Amino acid sequence: MPASDIASPGRIDSLMDSTSDDPLLDEPTRELCRAVAHGKLTPARLAVVAPGGHGKTAMLRHLARRCEARGVAVAWYGQQDVATAELILVDDAHELDDSVLAELHERAGDEVTGLVIAARPWPRSPALNALLSRLRGQVVLRPLDIPRIAALLGRDRAGLAELVRAQTLGVPGFVVRLANALRVHSGDPVPADATDLPAPVLAEFRPELDRLPPETLSLLLAATSGARLDVDLLAAVLDTDHDGVARTVDAARAGGLLTSDGVPLPLVANAVRVLVPEERRLAISQRLIRLQLARKGPVLGLVRPLLDTELGGTALAEAFEAAATEAAERDPALAARLYAAAARAGHPPTELVCRWAETAARAGDLDAALRLADRVIAAPRAEGRTDAANTAATAFVHKGQLERASELYRWSNTRLSRVNSALIALRNGKLTEAESLLDSADRDAPPTLVTTAMTALVRGTLESVTSGPAPALSTLADAAEALDPVGHSLFLPDTPAAVGALVGMQCGELSLATTLLDRAVEADSGGRTSRARHRLLSAWIAMLRGDTDTATHTLKSVGRELSPRDWLFAVGLRAGLARRTSDLAALRELWGDVREAVIRLRVELFTILPFGELAIVAARLGERERLAHQLERARTLLRALGDPPLWSAALYWSSLHAAITADERDEAAEHARALARCADHSTDHTGYHRVLAEAAACWIDTLGGTVDAARVDVAARALHATGLCWDAARLAGQAAIRTTDRAAMVALLECARSLQGSSTAGAAPPESRLGVLSERERQVAELVVSGLTYRQVGDRLFISAKTVEHHMARMRQRLGATSRADLLAQLRELVTPSSSAGRSPGRRPRAR
Incomplete structure (x- = not known):
């Protein structure tokens, strides 16, 4: 049987009511048929060239019905006398011999009788090419869309239209053939959301597959095994030369079995996999693998279908290992499965276990x-x-x-x-x-990208302890940039972006922390094992800013399959969000996880944030003793490091709030004094630690009943400017409810309302905000506003483009800009008055 018999045109018409508007044809094709029938295209000279099953015969019959209804004499060439015909229809012209094609060539010159010829794209003899070249236009037959497929399926089966479309790609002949099969097996349940077809439905195609030429079936088996259109492989499998492969591929494509890129239609591929005996499929697959191994070509596509089999042997084990190497960089989970398959197939485990372990990790x-x-x-x-x-x-x-x-x-x-x-x-x-x-x-050892980036990560962390946030963040940002080209395929203990984000969160550089995390997510730095960490830290930043909705959504997107390290941050986030939304029931519900975290994990430098948050929750629930030893360990660790303000201040800030929550005023005062010492010894030029110290002092005064509304307002707004929006609103709100001065209460409540959930505390006039920027930042702002790129600004100021980006991130945070456009608008307002005086119009500012 010809390949296209799977989608026989006769079967298409058997589903059509001759009086109905043919759902197989789209509106442009039906309009064309109407134009021919009404004499608007006289004489018609049309070619209908398409693979088998695309509806050529259905289109010709529809045209014939239209014309006959208008009284036009229609004749089918080779079946009827065409002597008196006004319109001659020719089907399957690719099957006609040269003498018949020569006669049709002569008729194509007749300016009275219409001629419409349908043919497949292959075979195309010179005589057929000459005939088609004399025609004036070609009809395009389009795939069926969902509504037309639903019409073919009928009301009871219309819900399967998307499944049928996915399996057939809308090729009309296959749609009709599958619709017939579904009708025959109408009692077999097929869920509307199914992605595959039941075996009884596919079994309806067995006779057609059995009648396929052997070389066509072998081609389909090779294609479904992953060979695609590799001519050398197919030549070996089909025992032919390149020309033989081309003929077989053209025949299969002309029969509608292959798409234009040589991939079998999903319906055809499923039928081949289900109906062809397994031993024949495996024989083709293994032959392809042996051929590809011999030429040292990629085997992943060939091996993947064999993953769930129990096949073994040296060649297959070698193929599994080679495929695992191919998959390792982009899909480590698949690579791990392939290494396991190689071991099962007989590969000596000791030779691949090390790589297997890394991909599993x-x-x-x-x-x-x-x-x-x-x-x-x-x-x-x-x-x-x-x-x-x-x-x-x-x-x-x-x-x-x-x-x-x-x-x-x-x-x-x-x-x-x-x-x-x-x-x-x-x-x-x-x-x-x-x-x-x-x-x-x-x-020793060469400075590769990985070792360079990880060395910089450690140096940046060291600088955060010994030198302060500015050099640390610069070093960590450079490390993140160095890791970008290779980071997605590495298994790392941590990433520069994650450590940079931790440092940024603990010195008020939330915008820079966000930038580092966003770049890491985009570059997939650290691969799968770091994705959750980057998202969790992004959620933590959102929580600090008071954006609980974003934090909650991001936390949910991470899922529950977390490493213990990431699980600790997730527990801390859940606790922090519940605390900020005053959800006491949620706090009590997750306390079991908190107890487990305390037992399973020990506090260290990078877990101060979550343990600090858990300490506040423990105080809220009257369970402070649960975390006492962990917090003492944290203090001991920080003392050993010399009490670095960047890390110590975060612990003291959390401990302050835990003490306030527990109503331990003396202890709270002790932590406030510790924050003051951090501010005194800090090298943080942004003043973040001074902001914390001043806010802590306001808390202590407030607890003692002394509320200086103006001082609290300034302290709260300063907190808000550093990114601690929720803490800022809470300080103002708690001071409001503790003051006895009604005017102060009203003012502080208004302050709390203005700070909660907003990114800015109100736009100050330009002259008052100009002092927010450092001298270097004003220089950067002037040049950026003038239209220079970051690289050009860096060249002017003898700094890197990355450093310019960091300056812009800091300015965005300090000015409370909600977008880059907003930042540029504010900077333009700030620097233009001072920088444009005495400068001719259109002249760019000169770097100082």
Whole structure:
């Protein structure tokens, strides 16, 4: 049987009522038929060229009915006498011999009788080409849309229209054939949201598949096995040359079995997979794999369909391993499955377990990664023991077990492992050890992108402890940029963006923190294992800003399949959101998770934020003793680091609010004094720590019954400017309800209302806001407003474009700009008056 018999035109017409408007034809085609019938195209000279099953015969019959209804004499060439015909219809012209085509060629010159010829695109003899070239236009037959498919299916089956469209791509012949099969099996349930067809429906196509030419069926088997249109592979499978492959592909495409890019229609592919005996399918698939392995070509597409089989053998094991290598960078979960399949197929496990462990870790399966890596580490002669130790160590970091991770990094003793070990030492409060490890890591091994970025990450963290936020953020931003080209395919203990965000949140640089996280999400830095961390930190920033809706939505988008480290932040977020929305029932419900967090995980430098939030919740629920030892450990760790203001202030701020919540005023006053010391010793040029210290002092006064409304207003607005919007509104609100001065109460309540949930506290006049910008920031603002790019500004001021971006992020936060356009408008208002005086119109400002 010809390939197109799966979509026989005769079957198409069997579904049509001859008196109805044919749903197989779209409106442009029906309009064309009406024009021919009404004599608007006289004489008609049309070609209908399309693969089998696209509705050529249906279109000709529809045209014939239209014309006959108007009294036009119509004749089918080869079936009726055409001597007296006014319109001659020719179907399947590709099957006619040259003598018949020559006769039709002569008739095409007749200016009285109409001629409409239908043919497939292949085979195309020279005689057929010559005939078609004499025609004046070609009819385009379009796929059926959902409404027309629903009309064919009938009311009872109209809900399956989308399924039929997906399976047939709207090719009319296949739509009709499938509609027939669904009618025959109308008693078999097919859910409207199904993505595949039941076996009894596909079984209706068995006779057609059985009648396909052997080479066509082999081509379909190869195509469904992933070969696509690789001519060399297909030539070997079909036992032919390139010309033979071309003929077979053209025949299958002309029969409507393949799309234009050589992919079988979904219906055809499903029928082949279900109806062709498995042994024949596997024989073709394995032959393709052997051929591709021999030429060292990609095998992932060929191997993927065999993942769930129990096949084995050396060649297949080799193919699974090669496919895993192909998939590892972009799809580590698939790569891990392929490595497992290679092991099942007979590949010696010790040769691939190390890579298998890494892909499992990158896919988020930390337990599997640890189990696999341990097998390599425990085998004295195994290759890749160092790499396996690094993988296991990083997995332990994600599980929050830093001591075990440090032990494995030290045993590994590579440059990168020493860098990672230095980061762990720093997180555990061991400053001298961290500096020593970092120095030793700089003495050997080439400076690759990864080692450079991770070294910069550790240096940035070190600077956050010893030098303050400005140099730390600059170093961490550079590290994030260095990691962008390769970060998506790495399994990292942490990312520069995440650490930069933690630093930014604890020094009031929320806009910069957001920028780092947004870039990391876009670049997929750290791959799958870091995506949740970046989103959770973004949610934390939204929570600090008082945007609980965004924080809640982002938290939900992360899901519940989290590593222990990320789970801790998720618990902290849930607690913080419940506290900010005064949802006491939610706080009590999640207290079980809080207790588990306290037991499972230990506080360290990077978990001060969540443990600080949990401390406030514990105070709210009368469970402060649960976190006492963790908070004491945090204080000990920070003392060992020299009480760095950036990290210590965050803990003191949380402890202040925990004490306030527990009504421990003496303790609250102690934490306020600690915040004042942080402000005194801080190198933070933005004044963030001074803002915290002043807000803390206002809290202490308020608790003691002394409310200076003006001072509280200034302190609250300063808090709001740093990004702590919810804290700002709460300070003003609590002061309002504690003051005995009614005027002060009204003023503070208005202040609280203006700060809560908004990103700005009201636009101050330009002259009062100009002092918000530093001298360097004013220089940057003048040049950006004048129209220079970040790179051009950097060239003028001898700084990097990245540094210009950081200045812009800081200015956006300080000015409360809601968008880049808003920022530019405010900067233009700020700098134009002072920078334009004495300057000729149109002249750009000169960098100072």
